[in-house]
Amino acid sequence: MVVCYVDSSILISALTPTESRHRESVKTLEDVRRGGGILITSTYAFMEVANVVCRRIMSGQWNLIEPLNRLATTMGKLGYKALCETLTSMLLPTLEQLGVKVIEKQDFYVLEKLNETYAAKIFREAIKLTWINCRTKDLLHIAIASLMMRKHDAKRILTADEEDFSKIKKTLKDNLNIEVEIVSHTK
Amino acid sequence: MSKVDLEDTFQMLSKSLSTCLEWASSLPSELTRNFLESSLPMQFIYSMLSIVKTDPDIGVYIEFHVMGCASEAIEFWERLVEEVYPKLKQPIFVYWSGELDVNPVELGLRVGKLLAKMRVSPIILKHPIDAVEELKREW
Numbered sequence: 001m002v003v004c005y006v007d008s009s010i011l012i013s014a015l016t017p018t019e020s021r022h023r024e025s026v027k028t029l030e031d032v033r034r035g036g037g038i039l040i041t042s043t044y045a046f047m048e049v050a051n052v053v054c055r056r057i058m059s060g061q062w063n064l065i066e067p068l069n070r071l072a073t074t075m076g077k078l079g080y081k082a083l084c085e086t087l088t089s090m091l092l093p094t095l096e097q098l099g100v101k102v103i104e105k106q107d108f109y110v111l112e113k114l115n116e117t118y119a120a121k122i123f124r125e126a127i128k129l130t131w132i133n134c135r136t137k138d139l140l141h142i143a144i145a146s147l148m149m150r151k152h153d154a155k156r157i158l159t160a161d162e163e164d165f166s167k168i169k170k171t172l173k174d175n176l177n178i179e180v181e182i183v184s185h186t187k
Numbered sequence: 188m189s190k191v192d193l194e195d196t197f198q199m200l201s202k203s204l205s206t207c208l209e210w211a212s213s214l215p216s217e218l219t220r221n222f223l224e225s226s227l228p229m230q231f232i233y234s235m236l237s238i239v240k241t242d243p244d245i246g247v248y249i250e251f252h253v254m255g256c257a258s259e260a261i262e263f264w265e266r267l268v269e270e271v272y273p274k275l276k277q278p279i280f281v282y283w284s285g286e287l288d289v290n291p292v293e294l295g296l297r298v299g300k301l302l303a304k305m306r307v308s309p310i311i312l313k314h315p316i317d318a319v320e321e322l323k324r325e326w
Binding site: 055 | 240242244245248250278280282287290291292293294295296298299300302303306307308309310311312313314315316317318319321322325326
């Protein structure tokens with residue numbers, strides 16, 4: 001049974017039918033589930049999704065279809081805080097329906113010694129992995145996946161970020177035994 | 188939700204549904220059949236208006252406009268999704284004209300669950316996006 005860590009790009013893709021890889025993302029998630037696999041994600045990935053969704057809708061850059069827009073407009077009348085709280089809460093049941101479980105572990109935030117200071121385990125792990133040479137946001141996903149690999153036996157990262165993850169795919173496999181599956185338009 | 192005289196309400200609802208049926212009759216026969224075969228249980232008869240609409244992304248859907256507060260409308264919506272949606276198989280949306288008496292988190296969770304049951308994502312957009320590009324704009 002394979003446990004896959006789903007990153008924020010796949011979450012947005014699977015949640016948004018007009019996203020360019022939507023069909024491929026949904027199929028990838030379905031294939032994992034059909035094969036008896038488990039899909040997990042982190043609150044960090046969820047936070048990224050929530051922030052993008054809320055910011056784009058607040059700014060009017062993303063236009064929801066009419067029946068959803070009407071709900072958003074109703075909430076928007078109460079202010080951005082109410083709108084974002086509603087939108088964020090609406091996302092969780094949909095992720096559940098896609099079979100993606102948002103996992104958080106208190107243990108990830110336990111302070112651990114880092115040289116002469118202390119750091120939350122998650123950041124300590126990220127700092128230890130800086131040699132992988134990737135952007136900070138990707139490093140955090142990798143650190144989480146690495147910790148989840150130990151806790152939940154996660155073996156694979158699902159991402160749509162071809163540009164960044166194709167460069168480190170082999171490194172992650174050879175050194176951390178984490179497989180990277182990149183969902184692209186042409187899969 | 189203000190309960191009005193049942194007879195009057197039923198007549199109003201029948202009239203409203205007749206309008207919908209008339210509209211639905213012009214749609215493909217399967218949909219029309221679905222719509223004709225489904226009937227709203229009596230307990231759903233409140234003061235409301237129902238409209239059949241179409242959207243390029245979700246297809247045909249039904250809107251109910253309830254003259255009541257949000258909590259009543261959401262409760263009504265939950266019952267519709269539980270009892271009517273399985274027969275109709277068309278997304279149902281309920282809007283309210285009264286007070287918003289549900290906190291945003293609870294409202295989001297309950298509406299999110301309803302949308303998930305109807306397999307409607309809460310972020311269906313009118314336009315294309317690229318998830319990777321959108322995320323990169325934040326970094």
